[in-house]
Amino acid sequence: MKANFWTTAALALMASSVVGCASRTAPFNEMDEASITVLRLQGQYTPTAVTPAAPTGGLPQLIPGLTVPPELQQMGQQALQGLQQALPGLIPPGLIPGQPQGAAPTVTTPPPLFKNTFVIGSSRQLANDSVDKDLRDQILDIFGDEDSFSADRGNCFSPGLGISMQRPNNPVPVDLLISLSCNQAVGDGFRWPYPANGFTGETRQKLTTIYQQLFGPVPPDA
Structure with missing residues (x-):
């Protein structure tokens, strides 16, 4: 009688455990x-905006394929530097060689x-x-x-x-x-x-x- 009681109780406990999990959707x-x-x-x-890189320095090439003699390049650079000193901000950064370049691209992780x-x-x-x-x-x-x-x-x-x-x-x-x-x-x-x-x-x-x-x-x- 006692054996049957404990067997029944154990089975009921196991069944309730199984039903408890199975009852979840x-x-x-x-x-x-x-x-x-x-x-x-x-x-x-929200991704952070990337700062674009400024163009590399150097004189603009007005006529593609035209080779400018070094002495004329030097004269042009001196003229641009003088103009930049007279009117700051007129010439975009990076156009004059040796001047500070624009901001580098910002890469965020x-x-x-x-x-x-x-x-x-x-x-x-x-x-x-x-x-x-x-x-x-x-x-x-x-x-x-x-x-x-x-x-x-x-x-x-x-x-x-x-x-x-x-x-x-x-x-x-x-x-x-x-x-x-x-x-x-x-x-x-x-x-x-x-x-x-x-x-x-x-x-x-x-x-x-x-x-x-x-x-x-x-x-x-x-």
Whole structure:
């Protein structure tokens, strides 16, 4: 009798565990073994304008193919220098040899980006310890449940949080962009499974707590 009781209890526990994962909506029901990275985003990246290079120095060639004798070139350069001294700024930089050249091109390296658009301020890959496992379960339970979402969302979108999930046997990541300030999330790499993508009050509070636990206070535009 006791053996049957413990066997039944063990089977019930196993069944509840399996049902718990299976009850999440796809693709979040496939993420128990996925690598999950949470990213703090800092707005869209705007490339810096590049300063064009000034033309190289030398006298302009008025007639193509015409060779100017060196003594005439020297006289012309002296005349240009005298004119530049008399009327500063009249002659473009770089036209007179030996004068300071224009600004060199400015090459800027973009910061780390999420989805090639949003600046990554910092990130955290969730480990398998007890604290991170609890965070993983919270994230998967939120996005794996239709009841986490409502039609209540803002007419804006400025994501301050990103989540990237990489399954072991699937090269396509499941990515989420989360805007707490606009009360909504969008997905990339999968079809959004619910009719609404705005947060309920409870969902927004849970996501705010996750942000605070990982990155500190939530900025107003996150």
